[in-house]
Each structure stands twice: as structure tokens, then as C-alpha cells.
Amino acid sequence: MRIRAGIAGIVGLVVALGVTELVHGLYDLVPSVLGSIAQVVVEWTPGGIVTQGIELLGTADVPVLIGSVVIGTLAVSALLGILAVRRPALALLGVALLTALGIAVSFVEPFINPVATVANVVVGLLAGTIVAELMLRAAGLREVKKAALEAAPAGTPGSPESPAVRWRETGAGSMSVGRGGFLALGGGAVVAGLAALGLGRLLSGGSQTASAPKRLDLSNEPAGKPSGNEGESDGGGKEAVTHETLPKPPADASIDLPGMPKLITPAANFYLIDAALTSPRVNADDWKLSVKGAVQNPVEFSYKDLQEMSTLESDVTLSCVSNTVGGGLVSNGRWTGVLLSDVLKEAGVSRENISSASRQLVGRSVDGWTAGFETDIALDGREALVAFGLNGSELPVKHGYPVRLVVPGLYGYVSATKWLSEIELTSWDFDAYWIQRTWTKEGPVKTQSRIDTVKGGDNLQAGRVPVGGVAWAPHRGIDKVEVSTDNGNTWNEARLASQLHPDTWRQYVYDWDAKPGSYTLKVRATDGEGVLQTAEDRPPHGGGGTDGAQGYHTMEVTVA
Structure with missing residues (x-):
């Protein structure tokens, strides 16, 4: 029963x-x-x-x-x-x-x-x-109730002689x-x-919204200005509006090897880690971005306002702070948008007037999710974007449509607000979503490298074995990658593809003359400031830190 x-x-x-x-x-x-x-x-x-x-x-x-x-x-x-x-x-x-x-x-x-x-x-x-x-x-499970009903006194509403009971019993029996x-x-x-x-x-999952976003075309957009609650003032003239696009990546920025990730990650393959399990469906025609808090001129932008400002494309590698050493939660995209510094300029924000009340820039999603970082980072010359495009198309919904933040050099948990609806300048005392959940507050991306063309446990053939992959240190760039085949006792400098941009990952390969035996492979990178990737192993969270994984990607292989 x-x-x-x-x-x-x-x-x-x-x-x-x-x-x-x-x-x-x-x-x-x-x-x-x-x-x-x-x-x-x-x-x-x-x-x-x-x-x-x-x-x-x-x-x-x-x-x-x-x-x-x-x-x-x-x-x-x-x-x-x-x-x-x-x-x-x-x-x-x-x-x-x-x-x-x-x-x-x-x-x-x-x-x-x-x-x-x-x-x-x-x-x-x-x-x-x-x-x-x-x-x-x-x-026939409703018949179970008969035994209890038969004990009821005759003539009562619940007794077996009751017409309602006889109807229910008959109905139940006939339905078995x-x-x-x-x-x-x-x-x-x-x-x-x-x-x-x-x-x-x-x-x-089948609307624009998701798998097939429209191609961006900003070439014919007229100039425009956002609306602010303190009125408009252009000082007697307007700067020319430009829509800068990047040329196709040069051939020498890629190394063509089996297993090597693409230089520009297709949107469909871009990693996804969200606190939001279902992507908010936002109507771009009704959407607004407000810039508020400790600013001189609170201002509001529509989707059209942003596209009518000067825009640019920027190649930026994003990575998740939860990515383990050698993990796949890192991707490289070609983003289109407006410089975050230009958006802040419309609100009267400059490096000179940052105060303790405006030290932190907090991005807030339409669903209330928050991420925050030092306001100065948005104004230090890096191409931090209020982005509405990825790889030449509108943002897919899962990646933040209609608008998101992209900040080179910071992990996503402190910067990459998707479905952006507000930018608020506030004090450093405010703790955003993941900070409340014990992650550290600053969130700079650590120098990391990964082996992609060989997998742990592989049985390789003796002879030339290309050991290659990607290394990244966004906003600092990569100057050198080294590969060890003897568990770090000796190191061999790898050949690097040209650096597409300091904000992106860089491909490398070391041509290993492999002899029969068992080997432990490792890889390490040196960033554009001459700082070597740390060898100390640590998980993303715990083990003495809450600011991302560190250590050398290591694997065991056999050569026959």
C-alpha cells in the first residue's frame, strides 16, 4: 500500500x-x-x-x-x-x-x-x-478507509449505510x-x-536571450548623452563618438596543437559559475543603469545611451576564484562596451576626488547580487568595461545580457557583475555577496599556468612530445613559461606565442624529447612584472587562504 x-x-x-x-x-x-x-x-x-x-x-x-x-x-x-x-x-x-x-x-x-x-x-x-x-x-487505496467507517454508529454521516459513503466505496471499487x-x-x-x-x-533557453545572440552593429549609431538628475552640461561641445574594433588576432598569437584551447574562447564554451541558478530575463528596452552613491552627479543610462557613447573592443581573460590549479574555470573573450571610466566621468568621478566615502565601487545585479572593488582600479588606465558584447555579438543571457562589468586583473567574484543595474560608490565597509561568505576582499588574479596538450595519466610515445597550454596574469601579462619533466628539479623555457594583450592568456609550447620512463610534469609562469608564479600549493578557499588557488600544475605521465 x-x-x-x-x-x-x-x-x-x-x-x-x-x-x-x-x-x-x-x-x-x-x-x-x-x-x-x-x-x-x-x-x-x-x-x-x-x-x-x-x-x-x-x-x-x-x-x-x-x-x-x-x-x-x-x-x-x-x-x-x-x-x-x-x-x-x-x-x-x-x-x-x-x-x-x-x-x-x-x-x-x-x-x-x-x-x-x-x-x-x-x-x-x-x-x-x-x-x-x-x-x-x-x-483501490481509498477502500482502506472502509474499515474505519464500518465502526461508525448506524445512521451517522460516516456510517456504512450513509449514501455518501456507499457512493465513495462504489466509486473506489469501480476505479480499481x-x-x-x-x-x-x-x-x-x-x-x-x-x-x-x-x-x-x-x-x-531558446530565445535571444541564450544561444544565438544578435551580432553587434554600432557603425551607424548617432551620438547621444545619458540623462542625469542634475541636468546636462557638455561645456560647449561634445567629443567625437567612436566605435573602435580590434583586428583579427595575428597568426603568431596562436599555437596550433591538439588540445590547445582557442585563443578567443567561443561564447558557447566560456566558463560559467553563477550564484544565480536561472538567468534573469531582462528587456533591454526597459533596462536602466544607475550610477549613484558618493558621486557628484547621479546619472542614469539606457541601453541605447551606452551604445551611443564611444565604445571599444577589448581582449580580456576572466577567471573564477574557485578555479583549482590546472582547472577550466578560465576563458578569454573579446568584449565590446564603454569604458567604465567614461561612465564614472559622467557621474563626476575622477581619481582626484575619490574619498573614503567613495573608495569602493559596487556593481549590483538586477537580482540583487553584488560585487565590489577599489574605485581607483576603474580609473587607473586599464580597459575596464561596462560591456554589452562578447566576441562581436550581444551578450548571451547567461553571460549577463544586456550589460555586465568586465575588469581585467580581478577575479569575477569582486568585479564581474552580470545583469548589471546599478553602480554605487560607497565606503570600504560594505561587504559584497562573496565577501559575506568569507572570501577575501581585494581579489587580484594570481599568475597561473596550465598544461593542456598532455593529460595526467597519459601513456605517451617516445620522441617529440609537445607540452603546451596557456598562462595568464591579466593586466600584467606573461613574459616567460617554463616546463619541468623531472618534478621541478630542472626547468626548460617554453616557446611563447605573441602576447595578444597583457590582459589575456598567452599560449606556450615546450618540445620535449621524451625517453621511455615515468615522469612528473610541471609548469610555471613569470608575469610581465618579472614575478614568478608561486610554488606553494593551496586550494582556492581554505588551507591558509581565501583568495584563489596557487601552485604549479602537476601531472604524472608514462613514456613507452
């Missing part, structure tokens, strides 16, 4: 999730209930546990989290199905609580239609409850279809629910 009741509850939940996800896919102002629950779990989970999850799972952290949420909710639904046999009133109360929870977590998401969101949760869970009830009746029919009914409902869920997930 319990197994069939539990199955009925699980099938009902699958149908409910299928309905809600399908509606989410059809109408993006209705959030994903499943994603919203997972997002709340992230927000309530202690930062150290979230960090460990990212370090352990990398880009698989989101699927694992959502899978865990699904398993947990399936367990709850199974319990409700069992409860529905003996205590249907309590089971209905449980469904009501689930409905309230689904509505509450859905309202955590920005940019939703409240009425449609509430209706989606209610209809979804109602559909699931009806399916579960039909399965319980089909299995046996084990095969029960499984067929449940299987059909599961297939329908999963199909709706899958279609909803597919539709929710």
Missing part, C-alpha cells in the same frame, strides 16, 4: 513540475519553480559549503544542486501520497503548504508577472494533486484497475510530466 501511495505522490509532483516548467518556457515572466527553490537553497546555504561545492563540482554544481532539490521534493511528495491514504486532510494541508512555498520562492525572482506566477504554481500543484488522487483511486493498470496510468502521467518539463526547459 505505502509503495503505491508513494508512487502516486511522486507521479503527481512530476506532473506539477512539468506544468510549471512548461508555462515558464512559454512565458518568461513566470519563473521556474524548481530553479527558484534551488536559488533559495543557495542563498540560505553557508558560504563555505557553497564554495566547497563549486570547488568539488565545477560547472556541474548547478545540475547537481537542482537534482538534489528534485530528489528532496520527490521524497516529500511520496510522504504526502502515503499520508493521503490515512489522513487526506493532512495531505491536503501539505499540498497547500507546498503551494505557499512555491509562490514565496517564485517571488524571489526579479521581473515576474505576479498574477501569472501565482496561477502557475496553483494550477501546477492542482494538476498534480488530481493525478495523484486518480492513481490512489485506480489502485489492478497493478498493471496502475503502473500504466502512472507511467503515462510521468512521461507526460517529463515531456512538459523538458519542453519547458528547452523553450526557456
Whole structure:
């Protein structure tokens, strides 16, 4: 009995999730209930546990989290199905609580239609409850109640002679279809629910918004100015608006080898690590960026305002502070946008007037996520961007559409605000999202290097073996890369591709004359300031530090 009741509850939940996800896919102002629950779990989970999850799972952290949420909710639904046999009133109360929870977590998401969101949760869970009830009746489980009813005094509303009871018993008995029919009914409902869920997930990722952003074309944009609440003043004239693009990377900036990452990472392959499990859907026509806080002239920009300012392309390597030594949470992109310093200039901010009240620049996402860094970094001459393009196209939604921050030389957790809606200048006392979760406050990217053309555990053939990969120290550049084949006892200087830009990674290769035996390979880099990458091994978080991994990428190989 319990197994069939539990199955009925699980099938009902699958149908409910299928309905809600399908509606989410059809109408993006209705959030994903499943994603919203997972997002709340992230927000309530202690930062150290979230960090460990990212370090352990990398880009698989989101699927694992959502899978865990699904398993947990399936367990709850199974319990409700069992409860529905003996205590249907309590089971209905449980469904009501689930409905309230689904509505509450859905309202955590920005940019939703409240009425449609509430209706989606209610209809979804109602559909699931009806399916579960039909399965319980089909299995004849409602007949279990007869034994209790037969003990009621004759003539009472709950007695066996009651017309209502006889109707319920007759209905329950006539609905019993046996084990095969029960499984067929449940299987059909599961297939329908999963199909709706899958279609909803597919539709929710199939707009601009995601896989095929439009190409950028700024060549014919007219000059314009942002609107500020203290009026406009151009000092009697306007600077010429320019839209600078970069030439194709020179051939000598790349080394063509199997396993070598592309010099410019395709948007589809760019690493993704977010606190937001579902990407906010922002209408660029309604979007605004406000610059406020300790500024002389609070100002507001539309998407069109930014594109009508002088823009440029900039090649910048971004990396996640959670990236382990030799890990893949690093990518190199060609970004398009407006200099952050130009945006701050419109608000009256300069290096000369930075004070203790404006020491920190905080980027705030449309969903409230924050990242902060020293304001001076935005004004020290580096090409920090308010970016709206990646690799010649609009930003994909998952990478921050319509606008994000890109700051060379800083880890993403202190600088790379996606879905940017506010820039606030404030004091250093403010602690942004990840700082509240025990990461250090400054976040400069450490000099790192990685072996890509050889993998740990490889069995290699004797002879020439190219050992190559990438090294990066954004804003400082890479001057030298060395490879050791004897566990660091001796070092061999690698051949470098030309440096595309000091803000990007640099490819290298060492042509190793490999002899038969077992070897320990290591790689290390020296940055553009002459500083050698540290050899001390340390994980991204813990082990004496909370500011990123360090050490030499090391692997064991065999040569036959």
C-alpha cells in the first residue's frame, strides 16, 4: 500500500513540475519553480559549503544542486501520497503548504508577472494533486478507509449505510484497475510530466536571450548623452563618438596543437559559475543603469545611451576564484562596451576626488547580487568595461545580457557583475555577496599556468612530445613559461606565442624529447612584472587562504 501511495505522490509532483516548467518556457515572466527553490537553497546555504561545492563540482554544481532539490521534493511528495491514504486532510494541508512555498520562492525572482506566477504554481500543484488522487483511486487505496467507517454508529454521516459513503466505496471499487493498470496510468502521467518539463526547459533557453545572440552593429549609431538628475552640461561641445574594433588576432598569437584551447574562447564554451541558478530575463528596452552613491552627479543610462557613447573592443581573460590549479574555470573573450571610466566621468568621478566615502565601487545585479572593488582600479588606465558584447555579438543571457562589468586583473567574484543595474560608490565597509561568505576582499588574479596538450595519466610515445597550454596574469601579462619533466628539479623555457594583450592568456609550447620512463610534469609562469608564479600549493578557499588557488600544475605521465 505505502509503495503505491508513494508512487502516486511522486507521479503527481512530476506532473506539477512539468506544468510549471512548461508555462515558464512559454512565458518568461513566470519563473521556474524548481530553479527558484534551488536559488533559495543557495542563498540560505553557508558560504563555505557553497564554495566547497563549486570547488568539488565545477560547472556541474548547478545540475547537481537542482537534482538534489528534485530528489528532496520527490521524497516529500511520496510522504504526502502515503499520508493521503490515512489522513487526506493532512495531505491536503501539505499540498497547500507546498503551494505557499512555491509562490514565496517564485517571488524571489526579479521581473515576474505576479498574477501569472501565482496561477502557475496553483494550477501546477492542482494538476498534480488530481493525478495523484486518480492513481490512489485506480489502485483501490481509498477502500482502506472502509474499515474505519464500518465502526461508525448506524445512521451517522460516516456510517456504512450513509449514501455518501456507499457512493465513495462504489466509486473506489469501480476505479480499481489492478497493478498493471496502475503502473500504466502512472507511467503515462510521468512521461507526460517529463515531456512538459523538458519542453519547458528547452523553450526557456531558446530565445535571444541564450544561444544565438544578435551580432553587434554600432557603425551607424548617432551620438547621444545619458540623462542625469542634475541636468546636462557638455561645456560647449561634445567629443567625437567612436566605435573602435580590434583586428583579427595575428597568426603568431596562436599555437596550433591538439588540445590547445582557442585563443578567443567561443561564447558557447566560456566558463560559467553563477550564484544565480536561472538567468534573469531582462528587456533591454526597459533596462536602466544607475550610477549613484558618493558621486557628484547621479546619472542614469539606457541601453541605447551606452551604445551611443564611444565604445571599444577589448581582449580580456576572466577567471573564477574557485578555479583549482590546472582547472577550466578560465576563458578569454573579446568584449565590446564603454569604458567604465567614461561612465564614472559622467557621474563626476575622477581619481582626484575619490574619498573614503567613495573608495569602493559596487556593481549590483538586477537580482540583487553584488560585487565590489577599489574605485581607483576603474580609473587607473586599464580597459575596464561596462560591456554589452562578447566576441562581436550581444551578450548571451547567461553571460549577463544586456550589460555586465568586465575588469581585467580581478577575479569575477569582486568585479564581474552580470545583469548589471546599478553602480554605487560607497565606503570600504560594505561587504559584497562573496565577501559575506568569507572570501577575501581585494581579489587580484594570481599568475597561473596550465598544461593542456598532455593529460595526467597519459601513456605517451617516445620522441617529440609537445607540452603546451596557456598562462595568464591579466593586466600584467606573461613574459616567460617554463616546463619541468623531472618534478621541478630542472626547468626548460617554453616557446611563447605573441602576447595578444597583457590582459589575456598567452599560449606556450615546450618540445620535449621524451625517453621511455615515468615522469612528473610541471609548469610555471613569470608575469610581465618579472614575478614568478608561486610554488606553494593551496586550494582556492581554505588551507591558509581565501583568495584563489596557487601552485604549479602537476601531472604524472608514462613514456613507452
